Structures are given as structure tokens and as C-alpha cells.
Amino acid sequence: MTGQAFRNADGGGIDRTKPLTFTFDGKSYQGHCGDTLASALLANGVRLVGRSFKYHRPRGIFGAGVEEPNALVQLRQGARTEPNIPATRIELYDGLVATSQNRWPSLKFDIGAINAVLHKLFPAGFYYKTFMWPAKLWPMYEHFIRHIAGMGKTPTEPDPDDYAHRFAHCDVLVCGGGPAGLATALVAGRSGARVVLCDENDTFGGALRSQPQTIDSRPAMDWVRDTATELGRLENVTVLNRTTATAYYDHNMVVLDERVADHKIAPENHEPRHRLWQVRAQEVVLTTGAIERPLIFAGNDRPGVMLASAAQTYANQFGVRAGERTVVFTNNSSAYAAAVDLQAAGIEIQAIIDARNEPPAGDLTRAKDAGIGVLTGHAVVAALGNHAVNSVTVMALNEDGADVTGEPHDILCDLVAVSGGWSPSVHLFSQSRGKLRYDDDLTAFVPDRSFQRERSAGAANGSFDLSECLSEGFTAGAKAASQAGFEAAAMAAPTCGTEPELRPRALWAVPLPDFLHGKRFLDLQNDVTADDVGLAYREGYRSVEHLKRYTTLGMGTDQGRTSNVNGLALMAGRRCEAIPAVGTTTFRQPFTPIPMGAIAGADSHDHVSPTRLSPLYQWHKDHGAPFTTAGYWMRAQAYPQGGETLEEAYLREAKHVREKVGIVDVSTLGKIDLQGKDAAEFLNRVYINGFAKLAVGKCRYGVMLRDDGIVFDDGTVTRIAEHRFLITTTTLHAGAVMTHLEYLAQVEWPELDVRMISVTDDWTGIALAGPRARAVLECVTEGDVSDVALPFMGFQETHIAGAAARLYRISFSGEQAYEINMAPGHALAVWEALLEAGAADDIIPYGSEAMNILRIEKGHVVGGELNGRTTAADLGFGKMMSSQKPFVGHVLAGREGLNGEGRQQLVGLIPVNGRSRIPRGAQIIADTGAKTPIPRLGEVTSQCMSPNLGHPIGLGILANGRARIGDTLQAHSPLTKQSVAVTVTDPIFIDPAGERLRG
Amino acid sequence: MTRYSIFSLARNALTGHKNWPQAWRSPEPKPEYDVIIIGAGGHGLGTAYYLAKNHGITNIAVLEKGWLGGGNTGRNTTIVRANYERTENELFYEHSLKLWETMSQDLNFNVMFSQRGVINLAHSDAQVDAFQRRGNAMILNGSDAMLLNPAEIKARAPHLDCSADARFPIKGGLLQPRGGTARHDGVAWGYARAADARGVDIIQNCEVTGLDISNGQITGVQTTRGAIKAKKVGIAVAGHTGHLATMAGMRLPIESHVLQAMVSEPVKPCLDTVITSGAVHCYISQSDKGELVMGGDLDFYNSYAQRGNFPRIEDVVSSVITMFPSFSRLRLMRTWGGVMDMSMDGSPIISKTPTKGFYINGGWCYGGFKATPGSAWVFAHTIANDEPHELNGQYRLERFQQGHMIDEHGAGPTPGAH
Amino acid sequence: MLEIKCPWCGPRAQTEFSYAGDATLTRPSLDTATETEWYEHVYLRGNPRGPHDELWHHAAGCRRFVKVRRDVTTHEIIATAGPHEHLGGGGK
Amino acid sequence: MADTSPMQSALNGIAQPGDFGADQPAGPGVTITERQGLQILHVAGDIRDAEFPSQVRHAIGLPLPMSAGETRASQGTRVLWLGPDRWLVATEDALPALSDAAAVNDVGQGRLVLRLTGPRVRDILAKGCPLDLHASAFPTGHCAESLIGHIGVTIDCTADETFDLYVNRSYAAFFWEWLTRAAMEYGYRVLPAG
């Protein structure tokens, strides 16, 4: 126990045979297996551990668990470093490294503490009142404010650890593994119900771990161990330690965060660091216990002021004396047990200062038996000291607690153990929409009405007596199990040693006598004082929600666990209203902060959203193609050869296809198989053009509108058989079109006999295009692909390179072209066979970029033009719109605003000088010299260098565009300081008559 | 109104800050007002302020069912920008942005408007095109925009993963340097204080439960604190717009959806700009207090609940740590939800209605915080003159029936899609 | 995460579904309805604060559309049914 | 004309046989095999049309399962309920000829089929699948379509601790990566496809 001056020789749950070495602020210390960083620091006499948020005041360890507002440290180093971790929540391991935060240059000497000197200028909300002049200096002021604020530091490297998710379903979920939770789980588990029990700590037992009691005359921890062992053996029970129930959502879904490896220096053997559970429970039982509240007095933030239960925990659970000499200051009975335990641990008890005038006789007897003096009707008005407490000033409270009177006297001490009563942990209950009730006897909010299938038991329910906790647990377990359909045997509650009732006296802040100065802190983390509540009240920020936001009360990493109730009670006092009338702020998820990595689980980085690959992906990759995304798909952009840039490659490819022949992977297009007696009628309703008369073995281009008359998607439809069609969609809209069609078929037109399924993955698509396409095709198929047998817009079922294939004579490039669909397993063979067969015709593979150029040259519309604002008429499909039949969207397409003057229509654009590239994303305007705002006539939607025309081209949508053909306008891009004069043309640049594709 | 300044702060420090006056009164409602504004969010309070300041109308009540600023004004991710492509939107939001730039001084309340820039990330060439198109439109309409390359983005956001093999590689970004964030609560409080100083009655805990309409003219409202008369009533109730419209017998092209936001624990400055990504579905900035403030998509179902669900949290957080791999070990501290007024074209409605004297301000979707001063300015104009301002004529209710939608994303009449 | 009882598949997680909008609307006739009827159908919503009838698509399951009555103030699901069936439970 | 073209697995170059992940003295938590050569049909039809189920039954020798999650199996053939009007027929035998009464699609090549077997198989799937996979809720003979790791998957519990997963082929590589990463902590073995 080298150097552990405050460690007792025995007692507690730590393993003294296992020393662990750790460093804090670079200095090396020893602790033991079973310690937390907080207990180990205290054992070594380290009391100053951090600086506060705003005033940079010295701060020590205040609690022993999740309630800790002060002792936040930067844990670990390098890629694994983490800011703001409460020392009370860190299980000690060998080699642990922690550093203090929010101080510079050192913890003992912190420049930021100047703020504490200027504190008078910095009451709550001071920044709203100043830093406004001169306005241009605000960025500088802000820079300063930002650097003072914040706490720990962000890691600078990616997180090396893995995280896992886990879905689970159970009949009964028990959150909290103290006596109440164990009792609940035991009864429910014995009933055969599927039970999940979790507790945030490494071991079960809850408060019993640090507050020794008896059950059936044996130490209560024996019962805890027996119960935990039995639960561990039950197959239907899942027992999770180090697991926090962090969020309670609708429909009884509770998120648990299991810290699988946080107690180790690093995760081992491929284990995840955290495992996030999403548990859907039939019934939930909340046995989350209660948290002690502090009492508020001047200087109550000094290192050495600590919750009584925390001091007791350090003594009992860790064998650590949190000080040498203590004053216990309480307004309720629970601190008497703590005082006795502290004394037993070797801490000198100077006195118990009890705010109550007449504590219950039992308390007094207990103190007297232990030889501890009690000062009733008194309060600690101030704690004195600098980096640590060295004494307190005590005065008498008057009758209503609104003032202190009499002679102040000082008591020397280095520890002040405070207890202001207990707040049930109602966070999860509130998250589940449960309504709270204020209990005057407990001076606390307790669960009242539930809205989900959930119940609370034990201290979480406001029941602090051990036997009551157990019996409530047994009852809750039995009820929950039977609600979930299991027969639960009732269990009789064992007999326990009796604990006195709390009987607190409401005392929200000890009045500050005139002769004393000092701040009375409510929220230790955010430096919110009792006076700030007064200021907020005076300034009109009187709702608790305004109070919170104006002062930042309860907005720290501890979410005000130890401060909110005092704050709202003080506000209630100011408003002369009852506490329930003032109410609480909203409890929100998460219960305690959880790493973002745990929330993301495996779903980050490459797995943040799925990727879809064509069966030809590996081939593309092996042939040097860079990829671009289209929705989830990865598409090969081009195949650069021998040092070509990407652009050189795709320009070459696009030229080559028009001159010779090429193949491109078009597997990403959506494909829907539509069957049924009414399939043709269905298509007739869906597309703007007619499909009833489409012959079997023929394809047709189609356009569909949304209900609002705007173009939704385009593609081809092929009649495979009388009652069977194959629909293609754009890559991006494939899912939406499928859903739209299913909706119409199922919900709106159930009378139609149609069924459909997406077959996108079942058919790989290869387009073969170019003047030599047929020649190549003939080499790989035995079927007749002559122009007569397979004319433009014809279809065949055939074999290609030995694979069963669907062959469509359709063209996106404007060339003689075929789309070949085959089963994906054959795709590579077919692709390679085409390349081999086409070698004589100089075939090449081409990528999505060349495909894009080819379609721009042909004036085909895609994403930039199908932008969700254009109508069929805008895009030149006006004549396709059938007047013979109604179709989706036709009525609203007739609206005034979607027709007539000023609509932006699809046009082609050519630079006047024949050379300049049309700037990407340019706007089309008439006059670059016009006064701002310059009217926008239209926009460039696509542009490229046309290798086949030898000059740049573009597509755009332009107000009254078709009437402007021949005009000269500016394609203007002030963003890139480019402006190019363009001539407006027809959007089809190559082969407007369509001879090439029919040839 | 006591003027706020470093001098008044120093003076009050000497007296222990005991003499600060109330920022606003809590008056009892009068039986009648010239104008009633329903909803004490930024828009409602701002409208009252500009009615008083610009139009000399001061006999105004702002009725609020809860606490002022507790609606979406008090729960948004505070991003202020004017980076729209549709001219109708850009001119309006640019006007709003200009008002932001002088708001603290105008209100004598520091709303901490922080022009740290807003960057939209482009993850594909098609997106770069789209952002260039938008940036160009912004400049033509008199706003500011800059195109950034990946290296320039990395320099502004060093934690951002700009590597070429990222799942969503960063190809570029559109920066609006004048965009940024503001202290959301401060906006509500600043307007409340300034409106109150001009005589406006802000009445909290007063829910409007009915509208009195006779012969097509509004005559007053029913509230949980009794009936109050007025010949002009404007609603600025964000997520509750549909509900209020029902009281006037109207159905609107609006649905209420829940949107969540969340903050990490506070950390020392690590992100000095606002980063948004449409493709990865998230936006993130760091507040002056140090938390990372994050949001993403709607939960995608109708809701008036102010509480969201876990799948969206997962989604936002995984997006954030995908873009910022070193944020993975930071902890999420708090999550919450707000009720969003999603319109059918993604643009707001600031309009007269078929009921005379009844005006609507709603349909703000993801972006009404940045609109606060602009919206309040033109809504006050519309109410005062019974005619729209030139900047909100296009936001009329009839545009949907006429086919004049202002659909920035082209998402069509699906209210959750914008 | 919500749990939605698909009338065909049983209780399933929300993530298997996608939201598909208001189920109280009656689609006007494709051939006879007026522009106003279509406008009202496509754009106007009751947007009630309370029970709301809506459609969800069981996209990652049976791919059927499901009618759901859900209280939008609490997210509680009151009843589910096929798209042409009547919903039991309370609400309007 | 029969297919003469060579076939390629969706996991070509991705899945390598061997043992991976955590060392488990008791052996790998799961063993993964790609099932090749399965014939798979997606069958859609209206059961109110009396012809349809009887024709299907005739063709495949098994009645169509009619309730959620139900499967029917014979030697080499399984029929899975996918929805009130959709079924999956997976067979190692020759494809049955189905009449016009149903809308039939051959989806055998559009799917990657993985057989997972081992003591930790449910734990691994539960990392990404929101269904209740507990043996009491998802016993042998039960099937479902759901999500695993955000991808649509058809899940078929063919025997105790054994599941067949059907994944759309374009997601195969992505899913494989998800699955093997999920299996790391329990250790996994990949067997050659068969």
C-alpha cells in the first residue's frame, strides 16, 4: 500500500493483494483491484482533481458514482483518450493514465482562475448583456469565451476500438441490481419468464455494497451473492453487469450500454469495447435506486466537501478515509449511519450538524452510542480553505430556515460529509413518459403514474427501507411476470435490520449571513450558485426551463443529478409557490453520457450505409476503374489506360463508342417484373404514354409523373409475354418507383390483377453500343439479331456466350445498341466473351462518365434535368402525354403554374466561341452587368466536352427555352469567376433523326 | 428598459446584481388588443417587436401556451444561413441574414450570432455541380458563397475525414462565410425584452383553444385564460400550425413531424465552423459552451410529441463519427425532439387566409430558426398592411393550388421529404 | 424504436417499415375528378393532434401496406389493419 | 439450350476458407458455408384463386405454408412463407415447372445463400437483426424476412443452431463484411462453398 496514507489496513471490497499502478497528472500512484480512480486518488491523499467550468475554482471528489459533477478527468492517452470521465466511474486498472482538465498551465496554478476573481462581473447570463460593442470585435470576444469554456480535449486520432450492437427481447427487464432489482429478477426469473437484469456497476448489490445491512440476520451482501449466483444459473435470465440502462423509448424499448472492456487497458481477443443493447421488453421494472442530494452553503464546492453516502462508500467499499476529521452536516437520518461508519473507519467525527430541531430519538441514541456529538437546529454556513477545506462555520437556523442566528463558531475539519435528503432516480421512469409526484415527507419527486408497461420498486420508488425494497421487488417481479403471462410464486420478504426513516427537514440552501462572503453552489459543474437563481427570478427567468437555460443549471455532464431539485425548490421559494407547481425540467436520454462510438456500433465508416456492387465490380477494379457512387451503388467511371487522366480516358471512351463499339455495365438500373391479367392497364395508368397496345417482344420508352404532375422517373417497359412486363427505372429512383407501384396496386387499385417484384439483382445488365455493336453481338449469339429479327425497340430471349439472356434493342447512347440481361453468375463470362468477340472490331469497355457524355450528346435527361421541378412538357415530352387515357399526375399537371409563359424548358447550349467549357453549375443570364439581384433565366444542368463534336456542349433548362433557340446568353458562374457566352440550341446534338440507333 | 452594456454590468456588480430589472413583465391579459400573435417563439415575438418598431402598433398580445421560447426556437441546432437556390427563397433568407448581422445591437441583447461559416459538403461530382449551381444563384441574388476544395475544407475542419477512400469522400464544399450559429434562447429573450419594452404584453401559460370568427372575419381567441378580442390575429406556432388552422376550419399543406437534435459533452474548441452533409444526413457545429450540437433527418412519421426515437439517434451519430472519426470517443450528453411544421414544398407559408384578419406564419421545416428576423419582419408587414411584403408574396397559401410551388429539393408533395 | 403489428407478419420493428402517409385520404378518380379535388387530396392534411390513421409499408418484410392508428402525441399504436379494413380501437 | 457459361459466386475473391477472429477453445462460434447450386423461385399469387395453391403443391410436392414465418420442407426442398401472397421455393433438385396461376421469378442467382451453424449463431445475428431470435420465438422450421445490419435478408432456421440466410446479391460483399466482423468476437470458420 505504498503511499496510500488514507487506506485502511482492512475492510472493503478491494483486493489488497493486487496492487495497481496508475498516474494522475504525470505522477505515479498505487491503488488496488476493486478501486475506482476516485477511491485510489483519495487513498493517496489527492484531493484537488479538477477546475470548474466557469470560475476555474479548485474542485475535488464530491460523489462516488454517476452523480459526480466535479472530478472529471481526461482518461487514457493517444487515440484512446477520452475527456470528461468522472473519476468515480473509472475502474482502476494497471497502467491507467489520467490527467486533470480545464486548467492551464497546471492544476494547482491555473491562469483561468482569474475568472474567480472577476466573478462579480460574471453572474449568470452576463454574456447576453455585453460584448456587443464594437460589433466587429465579437469574434474576438467569442474566441476567448470558447477557449475558457469546454472541458476536456477531443482525441485527434480515429478510435481504434470496435463497438457492437445487440437486439434482445424479454418478458421482464429489470434496470438496477440493488436489493430491489435482485428481488425483482429473482421472482420473475423463477417464474420462467425471460428476464434481463442490468446494473451499471461491476458488481451487484447497489447501496448494500457500501451501506452494510443484514438480511435474515446475515450480512446483506451474502444474500446479494446468493441471489446473483442463482440468477446467473437460470437459463432464462440474462445478467449484465457494467451495463447502464441508458434510454427508455416508446413501446417499451430500452437501450442498455454494456461497458465490455472499459475496465481494461484495451479490449482483448476481438471483444468490442461497448455493446449497445436494444431490449424490447414486455414489462420493465425500474429499480434504479436513489441519489443523495447535497446541502448548499458558502464554499460548498471546496475539495473535501462530499456527499455523506460517498464518504461512507469510500470507507466501506474501498477502505479509504476521505479525510482525517469530518463534520457531518445533514437534514435527515441517513447521515447518522454514515457517521457511524466513518468513525468505524477511523475518521474522527467532529460533530453531526443536524438542521432538524428534533431529530428522531433513534438517531440521537445512535450518535450517542457511538460517542458522536450532535448539534441540532444548526447548519454549516460556510466551508473555509483554499485548495481544500480546513474548517466550517456553523450557526443556528431559525424556525423557518430562512435565516441563521446566534454566534458563528468554527470547527476544524478536512472533510464535510453532507446529506440533503435523497432523490429517487426517476430518469428512466420520466423518459418512459411517467408522471412524477412531489412527496413532501421525502422532499423528493417520486413516480406517480405510468404510461408504458413499467413499474418502479425500491429506492427508485421512494422506498428507502431495505425490507420494503425487497418486498416491493418481490411484488414487482411477480406482477411483471404474470402480466407477461407467467405464473410467479410470491416470495415472503426476509427480515432485515431496521433503518430509520429519513424524515428530512426541507432546507434548500443555508442562508448566507451578512458578515460572510462566498458562493453557494448549486450546480458544481456549471458553477451555478443560489444567488444566480435569485438573479434569474429578478430578471423574469422564472419558469424552471428559463432558469435552467439562463443559468445553465443542470446542463452539465451530470445533468444536474445533485443540483436540480435544490434549484427548482429555491425558485419555488422565490415565486412563493409550491414545489410541484414549479415542476421539474425534462429528463432526457441518455441516463449517463455514452460514447458516440457505442451508439454507432458497427454502422460507421464503410458501414454507415450499404454499398451495392455489380457482379462485374471486381473486373472493373482489376482494370483500374475509379468508382463513383449512385445511391448505394458503386459505379465504374472509366478505364484509364497507360497514364491517362480520368478525363482523357472518358473522352477517349465516348469517342470510341460512336466510332466503333463499347460495352458498359448498366446493372444498377432498377428492374421490376410486373405480371398479371391487368398489367397492361396498370401501366397505362402509371405512365403518361400508352402501353395497352405494346406488342409482345417490344420495348417502349415511358415517363411517369408524381401525383402533383411533376416528372417522377423514366425508363423502358418491355412486354415479355401477354401478361408480363419488365420495367426499368433510373438507378436513383428504383426503390421509390417500386414502392409507388406497390402502393397503387395494393392500396388504390386493388381491383387490378397485378403483382410485381424487384428483379434488379437477378439480372445483370450490359449495354453494347456503337456502329459495330451488331457485328460483335453476332459473334456471341446463335440467335438472329438482324435488323429484321431484332429491330430498334425489339426484344428477344436468347443465349449469349452460352448464358440464357434477355436481349433488348434499346439505346441510351443514340448508337446502334443492345442491352443484354443475364443471370449475375454468368455476367463476367458474358462480359469477357463480348470483349473477346469484339476484339476484331476494336471493342472497349466504357464507364459511367463516357455514358454520361453520350447521353448529353443525345439530349437524354437524367438527375440534373429530372430535378423534381420539371414537367413532362418542360422536358420535351409534351407530345407523349396521352389524351386518350387518364394517368397519374395528369390533372395537377394542368395547373396554371406548371404551364404557359416562363416555364423553364430543356435546351442545348453551345459556347459561342466553340472552345470554352460551359461552367459546371452555371446559371443562365442575359446580362452579366445587370444590377443585383440578377434575374436567372435558367441553369446549366449538364455539361461536357463532346469528343464527337469537338466542342463543349451543355444541357440546360431555360425560361421559354424552346422559343429562344438561336439566342445568345451567358452561362455565368461567379463562384468560379467564369462566364461563357452560349448559343441556345436543340437539346439533341447528334443524329436528331435517330438514324444511327435504327441502323 | 435598462440598457445592457459592460458599464451597466460593472455598475450592477457593485450592488451584487440586486437591481437588474425584469427582462419582460408577466401581465394579465387585457380583454382586447389590436393584434394578437399566437406563439411566443422567435417568430411570434419578433413579429410583435417589428409591429411595434416598424409599424407603430403596440397594443399587442403575444399568447404562449407554455414558456416563451420553449418551442422550436428553444430546441434547434441554431444554424443560420441563406444558401438557397430558388430566387424566392434566397432573397428572403438573405434579408433575414442581414437582420441577424445587426440583431444584437438592435435588440441590445447579445444573441451571440457567430459568423463562423456554414459548409455544405459535396460527396460526388453530381453534388459539386449542384452546389456550384446553388452558389452561383446565391451570388446572383446578392448573397455570399465560396467553393472550397477538400484541402481548404480540411484546413477549416481538421477533424474531418477527407481521405479519398472514405465511404462518402469529400469532393468539395459550398461555404457561406456569413452563415453561422446563434444562441437560440437569447434570440427569444432578446425579442421578448425588446417587444416588452415597446409595450407588447407577453402572456405565458395561456393556450389558445379556439378562434372566434364571424362572417369570415376574425374577432378574437378563446384561451385557457379566457376570451380575448382582436380584429387581427396572426399565428406563429411552428409545429402546431395545423392544429391552430383546424380551429379556423382550414386544412393546410402542412404536417407535423418530430425532429431530434443532440449534444455531446462539452470539449475544448475542436470545430470552428458549421458542417452539413445532405448525403450523410447530418449537421454539426460546436457551441460556445463546448458541446457538439448535432442533428439529422426527421424521424419520418407524424408527431406532436417532442420526443423522438432511437434509430434516428443511431443514424445521426454514425454519420457524425463517419465524418469525424476522432469524435467516436466523445460522449452523447443529451438528446431531444421538436415538432416541425413540414410543408408540401419545403418552403414556408407567410400569408393571409380566406378568413379576414387571420394570418398564418408556418411551414418552416428544418430551417425556420435562421428565418426568425426576416419572417418576423415580413409577417409584421403583412399583418399591419393586410398585404404581403414584397419578400413574402411568393409564400402565399394559394401557391399550391396554382402550381407555383417553391420546391428547393424537388421532393414533391411529401411533407417529410423536404 | 416503435413496434408495429403487421396484420400479416405480427409485431415487427419500426425499422422494417417505411412511413407512407395519411390513410384517411380518399384518392379522387383518375378520370373524373377536378383539379380542386386533386389539389385537396395531394396537398391538404388534417394533421390531427391525437389519433392519426396512417399507412406504413412493411418494406423489409412482406412488402404490404399496413394501416395504423397511432396517437401522434404519445406514439402509442391503437390498432393496425390491412389497407382496406377498418381499424378497431378508439380514436376517430 | 442449356447454360454453358461458367458461374461465378458473389463471394468470389471475398470469402476465404479458414478460421478467423477470437480464439475459442471450444471451437468457432459459428461456421459459415456458401450454399451454391440452389434453385430458388419467388412465387407470388392469390390464394383466393383456388387453382393457384393446388397447382403449386402439385409442382413442388409441398403445400404452400399459409401462416407467418411458416416453412414446409421435404428432402432437398424448402418452401418459405414471405407474405400473404409471396413464397420462396429453394430446392437442390431440378426447378419445378409452375403454371401461369402464379407470378414466378427465378431468383436463384440474384441471391447469396449462406448457411450459418454453431453455438453463437443467434448471438451474431442478433447484433443486427431486430427480430426475436430466441429459440422459443424463432425455432427450427421458422423463417422471416427482416433486416440484418440494415440489409434485407430472408432468414430460415433449418435446424437447431443452423440458419440459412438469403441476401440480395449486390449486397453480398457488404453483408459478408458485416457478418464476419460481427462474428469476430466469437471466432468463426469459413468452409469452402458447397
Ligand SMILES: Cc1cc2nc3c(=O)[nH]c(=O)nc-3n(C[C@H](O)[C@H](O)[C@H](O)COP(=O)(O)OP(=O)(O)OC[C@H]3O[C@@H](n4cnc5c(N)ncnc54)[C@H](O)[C@@H]3O)c2cc1C
Ligand atoms: C431539432 C430541431 C433542429 C432545428 N435546426 C434548425 C437549424 O439549425 N436552423 C434553422 O434555421 N432552423 C432549425 N430548426 C427549425 C426552427 O427551430 C424553427 O423553424 C423555428 O424555431 C420556429 O420558430 P417559431 O417561432 O415559428 O416557432 P416556435 O419557437 O416553435 O414557437 C411557437 C410557439 O407557439 C406556441 N404555441 C403552440 N400552440 C399554441 C397555442 N395553441 N396557444 C398558444 N401558444 C401556442 C408553442 O408553445 C411555441 O412556444 C430546427 C428545429 C428543430 C426541432
Ligand SMILES: NC(=O)c1ccc[n+]([C@@H]2O[C@H](COP(=O)([O-])OP(=O)(O)OC[C@H]3O[C@@H](n4cnc5c(N)ncnc54)[C@H](O)[C@@H]3O)[C@@H](O)[C@H]2O)c1
Ligand atoms: N440510508 C438510507 O436512508 C438510505 C437511503 C437510500 C437508499 N438506501 C438503501 O439503498 C437500498 C435501495 O435499494 P434499491 O435496490 O432500491 O437501490 P440501490 O441503490 O441499492 O440499487 C440501485 C442500483 O441500480 C443501479 N442503477 C441506477 N440507475 C441505473 C441505470 N440506469 N442502469 C443500470 N443500473 C442503474 C445503481 O448503480 C445501483 O447499483 C436499500 O438497501 C436502502 O436501504 C438507504
Ligand SMILES: Cc1cc2nc3c(=O)[nH]c(=O)nc-3n(C[C@H](O)[C@H](O)[C@H](O)COP(=O)(O)O)c2cc1C
Ligand atoms: C444549441 C443547443 C445547445 C444545447 N446544449 C445543452 C447543454 O450543453 N447541456 C444540456 O443539458 N442541454 C443542452 N441543450 C438541450 C436542452 O437541455 C434541451 O434539451 C432542449 O432545449 C430541449 O428542451 P427539453 O429537453 O426541455 O424539451 C442544448 C440545446 C440546444 C438547442
Ligand SMILES: [Zn+2]
Ligand atoms: Zn408484414
